[in-house]
Every structure is written in structure tokens, then in C-alpha cells.
Amino acid sequence: xxxxxxxxxxxxxxxxxxxxxxxxxxxxxxxxxxxxxxxxxxxxxxxxxxxxxxxxxxxxxxxxxxxxxxxxxxxxxxxxxxxxxxxxxxxxxxxxxxxxxxxxxxxxxxxxxxxxxxxxxxxxxxxxxxxxxxxxxxxxxxxxxxxxxxxxxxxxxxxxxxxxxxxxxxxxxxxxxxxxxxxxxxxxxxxxxxxxxxxxxxxxxxxxxxxxxxxxxxxxxxxxxxxxxxxxxxxxxxxxxx
Amino acid sequence: xxxxxxxxxxxxxxxxxxxxxxxxxxxxxxxxxxxxxxxxxxx
Numbered sequence: 576x577x578x579x580x581x582x583x584x585x586x587x588x589x590x591x592x593x594x595x596x597x598x599x600x601x602x603x604x605x606x607x608x609x610x611x612x613x614x615x616x617x618x619x620x621x622x623x624x625x626x627x628x629x630x631x632x633x634x635x636x637x638x639x640x641x642x643x644x645x646x647x648x649x650x651x652x653x654x655x656x657x658x659x660x661x662x663x664x665x666x667x668x669x670x671x672x673x674x675x676x677x678x679x680x681x682x683x684x685x686x687x688x689x690x691x692x693x694x695x696x697x698x699x700x701x702x703x704x705x706x707x708x709x710x711x712x713x714x715x716x717x718x719x720x721x722x723x724x725x726x727x728x729x730x731x732x733x734x735x736x737x738x739x740x741x742x743x744x745x746x747x748x749x750x751x752x753x754x755x756x757x758x759x760x761x762x763x764x765x766x767x768x769x770x771x772x773x774x775x776x777x778x779x780x781x782x783x784x785x786x787x788x789x790x791x792x793x794x795x796x797x798x799x800x801x802x803x804x805x806x807x808x809x810x811x812x813x814x815x816x817x
Numbered sequence: 818x819x820x821x822x823x824x825x826x827x828x829x830x831x832x833x834x835x836x837x838x839x840x841x842x843x844x845x846x847x848x849x850x851x852x853x854x855x856x857x858x859x860x
Contacts, residue, residue, distance in 0.1 A: 669838065684823045687823060792839070800849045
């Protein structure tokens with residue numbers, strides 16, 4: 576990882592990688608969503624509303640994967656002082672918050688026709704809402720540390736510690752439907768297999784992979800923007816000093 | 818309400834949100850990189 580500690584070396588890889596992630600990601604997402612909407616059959620119990628699965632599950636996965644990325648970046652910043660770790664953390668936070676919000680919104684829209692309610696204060700929904708608040712806190716702390724201009728566009732140590740501690744919520748979200756009674760269904764996709772019929776399940780693969788690639792492209796674009804702004808600020812400071 | 822109303826709403830909010838964040842990230846990147854390149858040329 577320290578091979579990419581040099582921003583110039585990182586950018587030489589990130590520039591071509593952005594397009595390689597973005598276009599296949601968008602294509603896979605559109606194909607998966609199109610097949611999920613128009614090709615797969617309706618569920619025998621839930622009917623047509625099961626089609627929300629193909630966007631709800633990727634949003635949940637990216638919300639949790641995003642915070643896991645923030646925690647790994649925080650660890651790299653605190654332990655190895657990797658110069659790009661804080662930049663990566665800041666770049667992940669906004670798309671991570673977006674996908675967490677999308678998970679909550681699409682879950683509510685799925686819940687109303689299925690359970691008869693948009694919201695219930697159960698373990699899964701509440702812990703996911705807590706994750707959204709954690710993201711908002713991290714974004715606010717990250718922006719404050721960037722305004723102080725001492726972190727090279729990254730985040731302060733306090734923000735990194737916040738990112739690391741917030742990771743406690745990830746296993747809570749994952750196990751919430753096992754630990755507590757919930758309207759939300761139990762784990763239907765595990766390492767041992769899936770309880771969802773393959774006739775309904777298959778478009779989830781393209782939407783999961785596509786949205787993950789798209790997420791990676793968005794993170795890279797945000798990192799490139801932060802690094803370019805750093806370069807401009809450093810140049811302006813040098814010019815001001817004469 | 819019909820099931821499709823909820824489905825269309827869920828897909829619409831997902832695509833608008835994802836598209837919006839992707840576009841904002843792309844625009845910020847293009848603007849910052851153009852500014853950095855402009856400064857490099859002037860120097």
C-alpha cells in the first residue's frame with residue numbers, strides 16, 4: 576500500500592482506472608436493474624415489490640462497505656501514517672452516506688406494501704439510521720479538518736478515530752436480524768447459499784457488481800478532486816510567500 | 818397504492834441520487850484538475 580503513498584504514482588493509476596470502473600459499472604447496473612424490472616418473475620408472496628431487492632441490497636452493501644473502507648483508511652492513517660488514507664476516507668464518506676440513505680428510503684418503500692408501514696424502530700432499521708448519522712458526523716468532522724488546512728486534504732486524527740470506533744456498528748447491522756425480533760427478514764444470502772430462488776436472484780449479481788464498480792469510480796473521482804485542490808492550494812501559498 | 822408506484826419511486830430515487838453524486842464528483846474533479854493544470858502551465 577505504501578507504493579501508492581506518492582500522489583503522482585497514485586494518480587497515474589487512478590486516472591485510467593476511473594473510466595475502467597465507471598463505464599462497466601454503469602452498464603452492469605443498468606442491465607441488472609432492467610432485467611430485475613422486466614425479466615424476472617414476481618414473487619409468489621410479495622408480488623411485484625420484490626423487484627426493489629435489486630437496488631436495496633446493493634445500497635445496503637455499499638453503505639456498510641463504505642464505512643468498512645473508512646475504518647481501514649483510518650487504521651492506515653493512525654498506524655502507518657499513509658498520506659492518502661485520510662483523503663480516501665473523505666472521498667468515501669459522501670457516496671457512503673448516499674447509499675446508506677438510499678438503503679433506508681428504498682427499504683421504506685419496500686416496507687409499506689409488504690409490512691404495511693414505512694418504518695419501525697427495530698434493530699436493522701435503527702442501526703442503519705445510526706450508520707447514516709455516523710456518516711454525517713464524519714463528513715462534518717472531515718470538512719472541519721480540511722478547512723484547518725493542516726491535513727493535506729485528508730482528515731484529522733480525531734476524525735480517523737471516530738471512523739475507527741464507528742465500525743463497531745457494522746457487525747451490529749449485520750447481526751441485528753438474528754439478535755432481535757424484526758419485521759425485516761433474516762439473512763437470506765449467506766456464505767452457505769441463498770434462500771431466494773435463482774429465477775429471482777440472478778439480476779442481483781450484476782447490480783451488486785455494477786454499483787460497487789460505480790462506487791469505486793466515484794471515490795477515485797473525489798480523491799482526484801481533493802488531490803488537485805491540494806496542489807492548487809500549495810501553489811497559491813508558495814506564490815503568496817513570493 | 819399499486820406495487821409499481823413504490824417500485825418506480827425506489828428506482829427513481831436510486832438513479833437520481835447515484836447520478837447526482839457521480840456527476841458532482843466528476844464536475845469537482847474536472848474543475849480542480851483544470852485549475853491545477855492551468856497553474857502548472859503558468860508557472
